[in-house]
Amino acid sequence: MFSYALKSLRANITRLVATALAVILGIGFLASGLMLTDAMRSGLTGDVEEQYQNVDFAIIATASSEQSSGMDFQLTVPESVLATARATPGVEAAAGEIQADARVLRPDGTTANLRSQGRSWIADSELNPLSLDEGSAPKGSAQVVLDRKLASEAGASVGDTVSVQTPAGTKQFKVSGISSFGRQDALDDGGTISFSEETAVQVLNAGTPGFSDVLLRTSGDPATVQAALEEALPTSVAIQTGEQFVSDAAESASAFISLLRPVLQGFAYLSMFVAAFVIFNTFSVVVTQRFRELALIRAVGGTPAQVRRSLIFEGMAIGVVASALGIVVGAGLAIGLQALLRQFDLEIPGAGVKISTYTVVLCMLIGVVVTTLSVIVPAFRAGRTKPVEAMRSSAVDTSGSSAVRAVFGAIFLLGAIALLLANRFVGVQWFYLTFGALFLFIGLFIGGPLLARLFAILVRPIMALFGMTGRLAADNAVRNPKRTATTANALVIGLFLVTLVTVSGEAMKTSLVDQLSSASSPDFIVSSQGAIDPKLVSSIDKTPGVTNTAAIKSSVAVESTGQATFVSAASLDELTKSAGLKVTSGSSDAVASGAGIAVPDFSNFGGGALSSPGAIGAGLGDVVILRTLDGQELSLPIVAVYEGSLESFVGNIMNPETFKSVVGEKPVSQVFVRVEPGQADAVGQDLEKVLQGYTGVEVQPGNFIGQIVGTVFDFLIAAVNALLAMSVIVALVGIVNTMTLSIFERRRELGMVRALGMTRQQVGRMVRFEAVLIGLLGTLVGMGAGILLSWVVISSIADGAIDLSFNWARVGLIFLVGILVGVVASILPARRATRLNMLDAMSEA
Amino acid sequence: MSNAVQTSWAAQVHGAAKIYGSGENEVRALDHVTVGFEKGAFTAIMGPSGSGKSTLMQCAAGLDRLTAGTAFIGDVDITKLGEKALTLLRRDKVGFIFQQFNLLPTLTAEENITFPLDLAGRKPDPAWMTHVVNTVGLSDRLHHKPSELSGGQQQRVAVARALVERPEIIFADEPTGNLDSTSSAEILSFMEGAVKEFGQTVVMVTHDPVAASHASRVLFLADGRIVDELMAPTRDSVLDRMRNLGD
Numbered sequence A: 001m002f003s004y005a006l007k008s009l010r011a012n013i014t015r016l017v018a019t020a021l022a023v024i025l026g027i028g029f030l031a032s033g034l035m036l037t038d039a040m041r042s043g044l045t046g047d048v049e050e051q052y053q054n055v056d057f058a059i060i061a062t063a064s065s066e067q068s069s070g071m072d073f074q075l076t077v078p079e080s081v082l083a084t085a086r087a088t089p090g091v092e093a094a095a096g097e098i099q100a101d102a103r104v105l106r107p108d109g110t111t112a113n114l115r116s117q118g119r120s121w122i123a124d125s126e127l128n129p130l131s132l133d134e135g136s137a138p139k140g141s142a143q144v145v146l147d148r149k150l151a152s153e154a155g156a157s158v159g160d161t162v163s164v165q166t167p168a169g170t171k172q173f174k175v176s177g178i179s180s181f182g183r184q185d186a187l188d189d190g191g192t193i194s195f196s197e198e199t200a201v202q203v204l205n206a207g208t209p210g211f212s213d214v215l216l217r218t219s220g221d222p223a224t225v226q227a228a229l230e231e232a233l234p235t236s237v238a239i240q241t242g243e244q245f246v247s248d249a250a251e252s253a254s255a256f257i258s259l260l261r262p263v264l265q266g267f268a269y270l271s272m273f274v275a276a277f278v279i280f281n282t283f284s285v286v287v288t289q290r291f292r293e294l295a296l297i298r299a300v301g302g303t304p305a306q307v308r309r310s311l312i313f314e315g316m317a318i319g320v321v322a323s324a325l326g327i328v329v330g331a332g333l334a335i336g337l338q339a340l341l342r343q344f345d346l347e348i349p350g351a352g353v354k355i356s357t358y359t360v361v362l363c364m365l366i367g368v369v370v371t372t373l374s375v376i377v378p379a380f381r382a383g384r385t386k387p388v389e390a391m392r393s394s395a396v397d398t399s400g401s402s403a404v405r406a407v408f409g410a411i412f413l414l415g416a417i418a419l420l421l422a423n424r425f426v427g428v429q430w431f432y433l434t435f436g437a438l439f440l441f442i443g444l445f446i447g448g449p450l451l452a453r454l455f456a457i458l459v460r461p462i463m464a465l466f467g468m469t470g471r472l473a474a475d476n477a478v479r480n481p482k483r484t485a486t487t488a489n490a491l492v493i494g495l496f497l498v499t500l501v502t503v504s505g506e507a508m509k510t511s512l513v514d515q516l517s518s519a520s521s522p523d524f525i526v527s528s529q530g531a532i533d534p535k536l537v538s539s540i541d542k543t544p545g546v547t548n549t550a551a552i553k554s555s556v557a558v559e560s561t562g563q564a565t566f567v568s569a570a571s572l573d574e575l576t577k578s579a580g581l582k583v584t585s586g587s588s589d590a591v592a593s594g595a596g597i598a599v600p601d602f603s604n605f606g607g608g609a610l611s612s613p614g615a616i617g618a619g620l621g622d623v624v625i626l627r628t629l630d631g632q633e634l635s636l637p638i639v640a641v642y643e644g645s646l647e648s649f650v651g652n653i654m655n656p657e658t659f660k661s662v663v664g665e666k667p668v669s670q671v672f673v674r675v676e677p678g679q680a681d682a683v684g685q686d687l688e689k690v691l692q693g694y695t696g697v698e699v700q701p702g703n704f705i706g707q708i709v710g711t712v713f714d715f716l717i718a719a720v721n722a723l724l725a726m727s728v729i730v731a732l733v734g735i736v737n738t739m740t741l742s743i744f745e746r747r748r749e750l751g752m753v754r755a756l757g758m759t760r761q762q763v764g765r766m767v768r769f770e771a772v773l774i775g776l777l778g779t780l781v782g783m784g785a786g787i788l789l790s791w792v793v794i795s796s797i798a799d800g801a802i803d804l805s806f807n808w809a810r811v812g813l814i815f816l817v818g819i820l821v822g823v824v825a826s827i828l829p830a831r832r833a834t835r836l837n838m839l840d841a842m843s844e845a
Numbered sequence B: 001m002s003n004a005v006q007t008s009w010a011a012q013v014h015g016a017a018k019i020y021g022s023g024e025n026e027v028r029a030l031d032h033v034t035v036g037f038e039k040g041a042f043t044a045i046m047g048p049s050g051s052g053k054s055t056l057m058q059c060a061a062g063l064d065r066l067t068a069g070t071a072f073i074g075d076v077d078i079t080k081l082g083e084k085a086l087t088l089l090r091r092d093k094v095g096f097i098f099q100q101f102n103l104l105p106t107l108t109a110e111e112n113i114t115f116p117l118d119l120a121g122r123k124p125d126p127a128w129m130t131h132v133v134n135t136v137g138l139s140d141r142l143h144h145k146p147s148e149l150s151g152g153q154q155q156r157v158a159v160a161r162a163l164v165e166r167p168e169i170i171f172a173d174e175p176t177g178n179l180d181s182t183s184s185a186e187i188l189s190f191m192e193g194a195v196k197e198f199g200q201t202v203v204m205v206t207h208d209p210v211a212a213s214h215a216s217r218v219l220f221l222a223d224g225r226i227v228d229e230l231m232a233p234t235r236d237s238v239l240d241r242m243r244n245l246g247d
């Protein structure tokens, strides 16, 4: 009896480890997913939330406050508002934010960063999103604070004097300090130049008072303060709570996040699903098994209810302990994955892991609830089976093959296919897509056991070619169709999404990039942060394969309203030849003769990086007034409008004479290059050679937006796949668990076949086949569903316009991964099976 | 111990010892047993529980290894065989009938019967197969799964499986232990018939004097030694000897 107890304990330890491992991995997967998404989120939104955390309220301008004078549509909060706010009871501190384009020049006169922003330094350190790393805050009219990166780009350190271009012109400033923004260098992508408040009003607003927003720090009851503010302030402004303001700020801090958020959320749900699957599956196996043994205990007098209760407590205990361990494992996984991706140069945004309360609570909750449910469901099921049945050896389970199941499974599957196909014919509609996908999954889960049986019937003849071992493996794989289906389903989800993301993500990328390429762009852009030597321009022109070039000089000019605007000297005709620029209205000759300027048309684009008259709806016939270097105002009529895709490279286009009178002599900073069709790769390499020896000059493919979009998609596909890879690993562990437990269940039978003359190698092969078959089932179903949905998505984006074909190589790769999962999952169970002691296995009662 | 192996033995053990555990816990399951199982004979092994019957059978059949001594199947010294060779020898030369869990639940009766042949990649002789199946009365149950067969029918499938490959020797450990007397009698008469009609060699472990009376020779084991032997046993003579063994 004692030896029996020991033996049973040993067997139970194996099971305990198996179940705890399932929970640990499932929750680890969920936790790492949540942690990674948190890290990404904070990496992408920057540290906006932390840096603005002391903002209790923000005053922002509303549409009604538009000073719709001429072309200045900038929404500003009037200066008077700041004083009013400061005087409102409950307001501890108030600060106006001012923001405009500003550039720091290097000692050699070149621009340090073309996208830097000027801001006013907020004196109240709690409200100020920036922190001072070195030196002191800017004081008076001749000091600035630069962020760390911009300072190094400009080659400036504390105490140096730098030239700063602002809407008010170029002036010398002393660098009084170095700032940072949380863990990042700057709040603005291109860097931040901070001026003292009075100076900011003068140089950034060109003397026009007004703020982009006013930040408030308050004390006392927020509702009272808000009411008092509403009372005191004009209706032209609106009051936002700190949270609203921060979330808006976070949103605008990165356009990425809005694209990524649903993906990340979806991923979190997915991890929950997969975790629940693995846990549920392992427990169903273990509890059913335990109950079989417990039939003995019941015979001795334990009631099923007692047994069930003790099992459920056990389950809950495992749930709590293993979930806690899972969170730790999850942190490890997340760090490991980040490190791994870095090895492959795939930096995902955000570093380190953030373990938020939300993550811990959610993981514990899910871990305990799923584990407990996973015990209760099979415990009740097993409790209902008659003792006789429970004592029987592991026979063939015919559950999961009922007619009801078949009918419902079929209804959902056919419904799903019909709904998904409907997209193909009536165009993609979210209703059809969502319900189609939902039905597909319900169908797969209800019909899973039947699919497993069908699968076994189909593969049996093929497996029989491998002899008896193959034949038995096919049979064994569906000994318990429900269990097999649940095990395979964990893989189904992972591979379904991998296929969908890879195949349709790839296609979407191709489609978008193609669309963007058809917009105007040069083949190459040669650019320099400084100047491009005229000799280099002519060597580029003479490079074999180059058909057209356009040399461009650019600078920031200031409108009479104080707005900074981006201007370039170039010939529209040359731009048309070298970069496919399209003049949508007006004439290029008028620009060339100096009669006026050309502005970009934004009707098809969201807006420009730099404010430009064209960006706010000015059109042919309007007049732009620019300040010239000698302080005069120059009225320039808009005589041509061009399609906006080149806006960020050229801005407003004028002839060289006009350009010179506005901003003075400037060097060529960009050359657009058009090459002979099909020669892009070769010419690109030649250009690289031509550029050798010219430091700071680089050549880039011209389809810049296409490149960026392509990179974004590549990143998304890689990031999502990396996360999904973990779901595949968890599915793998699920297969290992199921197989190990199945082997334990069938140990007598394995002993018997060994006695009858099945060699160890044959037993091993049989088990390996079985694991591979389960993997294959999951792979085929997952990929099948993924391909079906991808096909629908692709054919709907394609709209007949672009011919999109599947990337079959990728599909093949995913298939191989699925098979590999089965093979890897089989190693351990096969070893266990071959090492079973034949006689022990047979003699155990 | 003679080096000249007598070929009239289907299986034999010489000075076979099997010791489990060590020190205080040492159990001598077999204590220097020397015995041969004659070709074409039906031998029964009897003895009190724990006397070493199963151990003797398992060691003689190549399922387990002796602590000391040698064991032969035909003229092959199985104590010198490696794991794989031993397995293949069992597959090709030895038939087994266990008390329970004899059959693979996913295979039909017919597939279970041909299982060892399938493992070897051999086809059964159709005439012999039909003959065996008819003999055990399974011809209308061939396509049933074990779960659709009664306990007695399942044991008949096991008997047919052992017979169809025409092994050198069949070992059966309490093949009727779980059956009612009618089914037992059927199974025993099939085995007896196989010995008489086809010259099959059978070694059977049993507790049942009636079962033992179907054999041509009964060996009595006690404390790991052969303590008695009876030729042409009847139920009563077996009972008589058992009483004399004094347990």
Ligand SMILES: Nc1ncnc2c1ncn2[C@@H]1O[C@H](COP(=O)(O)OP(=O)(O)OP(=O)(O)O)[C@@H](O)[C@H]1O
Pocket: B020, B021, B027, B028, B029, B047, B048, B049, B050, B051, B052, B053, B054, B055, B056
């Ligand atoms: N794996 C083992 N480990 C330790 N002792 C064992 C082992 N197998 C058998 N024994 C011991 O060896 C002795 C002989 O066992 P064996 O199974 O051969 O007896 P048996 O005659 O077949 O008994 P039964 O009629 O109850 O089946 C017994 O004392 C038993 O406890």
Ligand SMILES: [Mg+2]
Pocket: B053, B054, B055
């Ligand atoms: Mg025994």
